[in-house]
Amino acid sequence: MGDPGKGILRFLPESASVRLSPGDTVLAHAIRSLSPEDLRAGIRLACRCLPLEGEVAVTVLPESRPARLSAYIEGKEMAEDGPFLPLHVVPRKGIPLGAALDAGTSTLAGALIDLRNGSVLARTAADNPQMACGEDLISRIVFGEENPDGFPLLRNLLLTGIEQVISGLVRSSSVEGEIVEVSAAGNTVISHILYGLSPSPVRRPPHRPVLKEYPVKTGKDLGIVSAPSARFRIFPSIGGFVGGDIVSGILASGMHREEAVTLLYDVGTNGEVVLGNREFRIACSSSAGPAFEGGEVACGMRAYPGAIESVRIDPVRLTAEWTVIGGGKPAGVCGSGILDLCAELFRAGLIDRAGRFVPRGRAPFRETDRGTAFVVVRAERSATGADIVFTASDLKSVVRTKAALCAAADALLRAVGLPRDKVERVCIAGGFGNFLDLRSAQTLGVFPPFPMKKFVLLGNASLAGAIGAIRNRKRWEEACTLCSSTDYHDLSSDQGFMELYQRALFIPHTDAESYRGNPLPETAT
Amino acid sequence: MTVPLPKQAYPGRILPVTLPAGPGGTPVTVGGQNALSLAPEGEKPNAAAIGMEVRTGGGDLPPALAKAFECRATDPVSLAGACANDWGAQFLFLSLDGCHPDGGGQPVEEGARIVHEVLAAVSCPVIVGGCGEEETDAKLFPAVAESAGRPVFLSYADEKNYRLVGGAALAYGHGVVAWSPIDINMAKQANLLLSDLGVPPERILIDPLTGGLGYGLEYTYSIVERIRLAGLSGDAMLARPVLCHLGDAWKAREAVDASETSWGDAVLRGRRWEETTGWACLAAGADLLVFRHPGNVEAFREAAWR
Incomplete structure (x- = not known):
């Protein structure tokens, strides 16, 4: 932000710390995440600084090095063998390519797919530049509402990030071609911003989005320069806080095609939970907070x-x-x-x-x-x-996060009247899901006490689902029906949720007997 | 033809807990039942115990209590003697609220001395309550635990101070009252924490916080009943006797306000307010009731529900 001619401060990864001089301005609420020693040493978060005047010298500290991309782009994919999406746009040169995007709150991930055979040619990830306007979705909506041109700015930042991902994909691909199809999975707020709609209604009761399904637009319509002729398919949303990324995750988990009841966790900034099988599906957002993403x-x-x-x-x-x-x-x-x-x-x-x-x-x-x-x-x-x-x-915020995650699943089970043992599979999605130590998770009681063998780590299921939708037309059609066939369960109006949450605000759980199989702490002497 | 009455059998049983007495006194045992309090079935070996509260702090007494206590009000030791010997309290609940910075600010040593004197003056079981101020209680409980000449119960331990209170109880052989704010889950959590610390289950009572009539009594009723049902259904951490302290009934304006003449005699009204709260708690399943009015002790000891 600021004057691009003068400010040489660039957006850096979320946790990048930079040394500024002179005239650095820091928003007060950003200071909390830096230690007093850091502040005294003149260290500031780059994503929270505005150069007011003059030139600014920026030093990137050693700990703010490039991202460990694999955490955000690896995901178990479905084996698909076509039919691939119909090619409405014949590429002018080269071979037809498709791009799958996962537009997350903090990370944008993408994969490039060869539409002739469905093979993944390249993967990349970048930070969502909107991080500068707030770490979570609500603060971004507030930013958009309180600043003149706030939403256009948020949209430009998102487009910049998407351009970066798409050009990164094209650069690292060995195959020359043209992107003709894009599938984008994002939460409701990001999807609205990408589509040019105001996400403000999501913030206020009854938390309904402006649109749940987004008619297909071309890259040119959306303002994406690097893929102007591509048809953008934005995944539909289930509710205000259960967006297209979850629809995409359901797609990747395959729960909507199976008899077995599956519980799907997306452990991200918000923590969405879906319960269901091919007969029914119910989803909620646990508002768990970003403690397991390193936030708070x-x-x-x-x-x-x-x-x-x-x-x-x-x-x-x-x-x-x-x-x-x-x-x-x-x-x-x-x-x-x-x-x-x-x-x-x-x-x-x-x-x-x-x-x-x-x-x-x-x-x-x-x-x-x-x-x-x-x-x-x-x-x-x-x-x-x-x-x-x-x-x-x-420690408090970790316990609150884990309690919200555990209670959300119990609330869904209670809402449909299923006992825990009817759940046959527990899928964990999200970047964190790839590296999670299940033993630690069960020691703390992050999830209800399911046997270890029921857990499946899906990695970035949102991207995997988007790739699936690019590879197979049928999958995309399934995604379109999922938004209307999946029920949204609002936890804020669920009478029993607070009690379940209070029960889970304990390690591993107030219902300690159910967790008996878990290792107990060595007694303090 | 006789139709047999259906009888509910529960898998669990409430753990019997004995409040130890001094030389020559009668210990109080509560718990041991395997049914709800008003239900016709099951075994109920112990009736609910009726105790009285003695406060160390000064302050204005409600009209009903001022009349009942007469001149004994200012001296906790003589008041304790009257409760135990004249009015028939089976146990005493000694609240050291005089040590609260806003309630007189007695030094911790003074509180411990009063405990020592009361224990010498009465032979019935005693529960010692803190002053409710975190920093003072942190010093008060260890001092009381050390100076008490015989085993008492310390009230109360919650999820914040359980190490301190539980530790003091363990070191000197006292019992603990586990407190939670009208929440069945937090009641269980407090018991789990005390168990982790090593406090034996037969030395723990549950205090679920008793709201006075018109001031949350119905929540307390529901939580006491749920705690009891959970305990009878096999949850060992909740299968423990429940203590209802009726002090909140005396916080109701209706119980103390003498200026509202249309409400009737404030002396009678205060007593009835506490009594009504007490009946509800007894019906919900309370095993120990702590009164302030001597007349109510008599009424409840005569009822002696089993």
């Missing part, structure tokens, strides 16, 4: 190199051991690491069932301005030069 947690970061991805607590010395994505010194902890950390702290008896720290022995706890904190990495071993700490308020 002081030491949290996305799954980039330098992020701690798994943690073990030494039962005797009570200190943390970890593995870092890409090796080297850690800069923060990503979702799977946060999950591991909490589970290990619980097993070591350093967290009680109520989600409170229990300092004991020589465990490395210290007081911070955000409450008691467990020191995961000491300053001398961290890439930032400051302690990486996990605070009491971080």
Whole structure:
């Protein structure tokens, strides 16, 4: 933002920290995620800075390195063998290509498909530039409403990101051709913005979107320069908070074609849950919060190199051991690491069932301005030069997130009157889903107590579903019917949800007997 | 032809809990039943126990209590003696609210001394309640646990302070009252936390927070009943005796306000307000009831539902 002629500050990945001088302006609410040491050293979040005047020198700190793309683009795909989408537009040169897009709140991922045989030619991912206008969807809608030209700006940012993904796909593909078909799966807000509609109604009761199905438009109509003649198929939405990304996830899970009852979790910024089979489907949004995406947690970061991805607590010395994505010194902890950390702290008896720290022995706890904190990495071993700490308020938001996820599934089961044992498969989708340690998840009670063998990790199911829809016309038609055949269950008006949530606000669960198979914490002495 | 009455059989049984007495006193045992309180079936070996509250802080007494206590109101030790010996309380609930910074601000040592003296003056079981102020209670409970000459119950432990209260109880052999704010799940959570700490189940009572008549009593009724049903259905963490402290009935304006003459005699009204709250709790399944009015103790001891 700012004057493009003067400002040389560019959008950087979400957790990139930059050193600015002079005249740096930081929005007050962004400061929370930086430590006081960082602020004193003049470090600011690039995505939250506006250069006001003069030239700005930007230094990208070492921990803000390129993304670990695989986390966001890998997904189990359906084996499909056509018929492929009808080619309405004959390419002027080269071979016909299709692009599948997953337009996420924080990440845009894409895959390039050869429409002759359905093979995936390239994959890429980029950060959603809208992150500069708010981490979650609601704050982006607020940004759009409160700023003149807010929504056009949000749309331009999204288009910039999509252009970046598409040109990245074309660049890295070995096959010359023209993109004639695009399928885009995104949540309702992003889909509305992409389609040029105001997402404002989603924010207010009764949270209904302007459109649930988006008639096909060409790239030229939407303003996408890199694929002007492509037909854009935007996945339909189920409700205000259950969007096309979930429809695409259902498609990838295949639950709508099977007799077996499947529970589908999309553990993203919001945490949507779908229950169903080929007879019925019911979906809800758990408003779980982004703790497992590294958000709302002081030491949290996305799954980039330098992020701690798994943690073990030494039962005797009570200190943390970890593995870092890409090796080297850690800069923060990503979702799977946060999950591991909490589970290990619980097993070591350093967290009680109520989600409170229990300092004991020589465990490395210290007081911070955000409450008691467990020191995961000491300053001398961290890439930032400051302690990486996990605070009491971080722990609270993890427990709230896990309670919302667990209670959402129970609420759906209760709504349709099914017992837990009728669920035959539990699919976990989302970037986090690829690297999740199920044992840790069940120690904390992130999901209801299903046997381990029922879990299937789908990875980025939203992208996988979008690829499926490009490869097979029938899949796209299924997606179009899914939005009307899947019921939306509003948890905010569900009378029993708060009680289920309160039950789940405990580790692993107030209904501890159901989790008996899980490892118990070593008793504190 | 006689039609047999259907009888409900539950798989669980409420754990019997004994509140220990001093030399020459009668211990109080509650629990042990395997049916709901008003149902005709099942075994109910112990009737509900009726206790009285003694407060250490000064402050204005409601008209009904001022009349009943007469001159004993200011001295907790002599009031405790009257409760146990004259008015028939089976146990005492000694609230150290005098240590609250807003309620007199007695030093912690003074609170512990009063506990010591009351324990010497009466032989019935005693439950000692904190002042309700987090920082003061953090010092008060360990001091009380240490200075109490015989086993008492400490009230209360919730999910925040359970380590402190449970730890003090474990170290000196006392029992614990597990408190939760009218929420069956939080009631179970508090019990799970105390169990994790190693407090034996036969030394835990459940206090589900009792709202006074017109001030949340119906919520309490429902939660007490649900706790009991869960316990009888086999949830061991909730199969424990429930204590209903009727102090909230005295917070109702209707129970204390003497200026509203059209409401009738404030002395009688206050007593009836507490009594009505008490009957509801007893019907819901409470095992221990804590009154403030001596007249109500007599009424309930005579009823002695089983």
